[in-house]
Amino acid sequence: MTDMPPLILWFRRDLRLADNPMLAEAAQTGCPLLPVFVLDPETESLGAAARWRLGEALVAFSQALAAKGLRLHLARGAAGEVLERLARATGASGLWWGRLYDAPAVARDSAVKARLRGLGIEAKSFPGHLLHEPFGIQTSGGGGYRVFTPFWNAIRARDPGPARPGPARLRGWDGDPGAGERLADWRLGQAMRRGAAVVARHALIGETAARDRLHDFLHGPVADYPARRDRLDRRACSGLSEPLAWGEIGPREIWHAARSVMEGAQDPGVDSGSDSGAAAFLRQLGWRDFAWHLLYHFPQMGARNWRAEWDAFPWRGDSAEAEAWRRGRTGEPVVDAAMRELYATGRMHNRARMIVASYLTKHLLTDWRLGLDWFADCLTDWDPAANALNWQWVAGSGPDAAPFFRIFNPQSQAQKFDPEGRYRDHWLKGVGADDFYAAAPLRWRLDPAAPPPVPLIGLAEGRARALAAWNAGKA
Numbered sequence: 001m002t003d004m005p006p007l008i009l010w011f012r013r014d015l016r017l018a019d020n021p022m023l024a025e026a027a028q029t030g031c032p033l034l035p036v037f038v039l040d041p042e043t044e045s046l047g048a049a050a051r052w053r054l055g056e057a058l059v060a061f062s063q064a065l066a067a068k069g070l071r072l073h074l075a076r077g078a079a080g081e082v083l084e085r086l087a088r089a090t091g092a093s094g095l096w097w098g099r100l101y102d103a104p105a106v107a108r109d110s111a112v113k114a115r116l117r118g119l120g121i122e123a124k125s126f127p128g129h130l131l132h133e134p135f136g137i138q139t140s141g142g143g144g145y146r147v148f149t150p151f152w153n154a155i156r157a158r159d160p161g162p163a164r165p166g167p168a169r170l171r172g173w174d175g176d177p178g179a180g181e182r183l184a185d186w187r188l189g190q191a192m193r194r195g196a197a198v199v200a201r202h203a204l205i206g207e208t209a210a211r212d213r214l215h216d217f218l219h220g221p222v223a224d225y226p227a228r229r230d231r232l233d234r235r236a237c238s239g240l241s242e243p244l245a246w247g248e249i250g251p252r253e254i255w256h257a258a259r260s261v262m263e264g265a266q267d268p269g270v271d272s273g274s275d276s277g278a279a280a281f282l283r284q285l286g287w288r289d290f291a292w293h294l295l296y297h298f299p300q301m302g303a304r305n306w307r308a309e310w311d312a313f314p315w316r317g318d319s320a321e322a323e324a325w326r327r328g329r330t331g332e333p334v335v336d337a338a339m340r341e342l343y344a345t346g347r348m349h350n351r352a353r354m355i356v357a358s359y360l361t362k363h364l365l366t367d368w369r370l371g372l373d374w375f376a377d378c379l380t381d382w383d384p385a386a387n388a389l390n391w392q393w394v395a396g397s398g399p400d401a402a403p404f405f406r407i408f409n410p411q412s413q414a415q416k417f418d419p420e421g422r423y424r425d426h427w428l429k430g431v432g433a434d435d436f437y438a439a440a441p442l443r444w445r446l447d448p449a450a451p452p453p454v455p456l457i458g459l460a461e462g463r464a465r466a467l468a469a470w471n472a473g474k475a
C-alpha cells in the first residue's frame with residue numbers, strides 16, 4: 001500500500017537514467033516516484049521522422065525504467081491541464097522536469113510552473129540538456145554571445161558539472177495514477193508510412209546503444225576525427241546527435257568521457273586550443289550548446305532572419321525545383337545522394353548538410369526556411385536549435401554566418417570529400433539506392449530505372465544568379 005504521495009517526474013527530451021540531474025536528485029529524496037510523459041500539442045507537432053523516433057525512444061526508456069521497477073505513465077493533452085489533473089489525483093508532493101530552452105517549451109513550462117505553484121505543489125526544473133545553461137554564460141558586457149569562438153573560449157575550460165551514473169535504486173510509487181494512454185494508440189510512426197521500417201535499420205536507439213557508441217567512438221575513430229570528419233565516404237563522426245536530441249545520452253557524460261580519453265592519451269586538450277582528436281570532437285559539442293544559447297537569447301531564430309537586412313532578399317518560395325531538391329532529383333549527384341541519405345536514414349552527414357543547404361539557398365535561391373522545414377520533417381536527430389543555426393549559417397542570414405558569397409560548388413566539394421565517389425554511388429546506384437526507393441512515398445512515382453535527372457541549373461549560372469541577387473541587395 002502507498003504510504004507517501006509521489007514525486008512526479010515529467011520526462012521530455014531527457015529519456016535517460018544516467019547524467020540526469022533531476023533523476024539523481026529525485027532518487028536521493030527517497031520519495032516514491034511517478035515518471036510521466038505527456039503527448040501535448042507541442043510534441044504532436046513534431047515532424048514525421050522525429051515523431052517516429054520519439055516513439056522508439058519511449059519504448060527504450062520505458063524498458064529501462066521498468067528494469068528499475070518504475071512504470072512510465074503516458075498521458076495526452078495540454079501539459080498544464082494533464083499535469084494538474086495528475087497531481088491532484090495522486091496528491092503529488094511535487095512535479096519536477098529537465099529544462100528545455102526553445103520559446104514554446106519555455107512558455108509552456110513557465111505556465112505549468114505557475115499553475116502548480118498556485119495549487120501549492122512544488123514545481124522545480126533542472127539542467128541536463130546542455131553543458132551550460134544558456135543564461136549562465138554571458139559576455140563581459142552582459143547578454144548572450146553571438147559569435148562561436150568567444151563563446152567556445154568562455155566554456156571550453158569550464159567544468160559543466162558532474163555526470164552521475166544512473167541511480168542504483170529508484171523507488172516506484174505503488175498507487176494508482178489512473179488509466180494511462182497506450183503508446184501504440186498514439187501511432188507516432190504513422191506519417192512515416194513505409195519509410196519507418198527503412199529508417200529503423202539506421203537508427204541508434206536508447207541509452208545503452210548511445211553509451212556503447214560513445215565508447216566505441218572514443219576508442220577508435222576519434223583519433224582521426226579532425227582529418228576525416230568531413231569525409232562523406234567514411235564513418236569518422238560519432239553519430240551521437242540522434243540520441244542527444246532525445247536525451248538518451250547527456251552532453252556532460254560525453255564531455256567527461258572525452259576529457260578522460262584526452263588525459264589518457266596526453267592530448268593537449270581543449271584548454272590549449274589544440275584541434276586534435278577528442279578536443280576537436282568536444283568543440284563540435286560546443287556548437288550544440290552555442291545553438292541553444294542563441295535560440296534562448298533569440299527565440300525567433302528558427303522563423304526569422306537573424307539579420308533583418310535579409311528580410312528584403314528575393315528568396316524564392318516553394319517551386320518545382322525545391323520539390324526536386326526534396327526528392328533527390330536535382331541532377332547534381334552529391335546533392336541527390338545526400339537527399340536520399342536523409343530520406344532513407346533520417347540523418348545526413350554534416351558536410352552533406354552544408355552542401356545541400358548551400359545548393360538550395362544559393363543555386364536555387366530558395367528561402368532557407370523551406371529547407372529547415374524539410375529537415376525538421378525528415379531528421380531523426382532533429383534539434384530546433386542546431387537546425388535553425390546551421391540553416392541560417394549556410395544561408396548567410398545568421399549570426400556568425402558564412403558570407404553569402406561563399407557558394408559551395410557541389411562538384412568540387414564531392415571531389416574533395418568523396419574523392420572516389422563511393423558515397424555518391426552508394427546512394428545513387430548501390431544498397432543506399434535500394435533503401436531510398438523502399439522508403440520513398442509511392443506518390444512520388446519514382447522509377448529506379450529512369451535515367452538520371454538533367455541538372456536543374458548549371459553550377460556557374462546558379463552561382464552568378466545568386467551573386468547578382470546578393471549584389472543587388474547590397475546596392
Ligand SMILES: Cc1cc2nc3c(=O)[nH]c(=O)nc-3n(C[C@H](O)[C@H](O)[C@H](O)COP(=O)(O)OP(=O)(O)OC[C@H]3O[C@@H](n4cnc5c(N)ncnc54)[C@H](O)[C@@H]3O)c2cc1C
Nearest residue numbers: 237238239240241284285287288350353382383386387390
Ligand atoms: C543545414 C544543417 C542542419 C542541421 N540540422 C541539425 C539538426 O536538426 N540536429 C542536429 O543535431 N544537428 C544538425 N546539424 C548539425 C550537424 O550536421 C549534426 O549535428 C551532425 O551531422 C551530427 O552527426 P554526429 O553526431 O556524427 O556529429 P559529430 O561530428 O560526431 O559531432 C558531435 C556532436 O556535436 C554536435 N554538432 C556537430 N556539428 C554541429 C553543428 N554544426 N551544429 C550544432 N551541433 C553540432 C552534435 O550534437 C554532434 O552529435 C545541422 C547542420 C546543417 C549544416
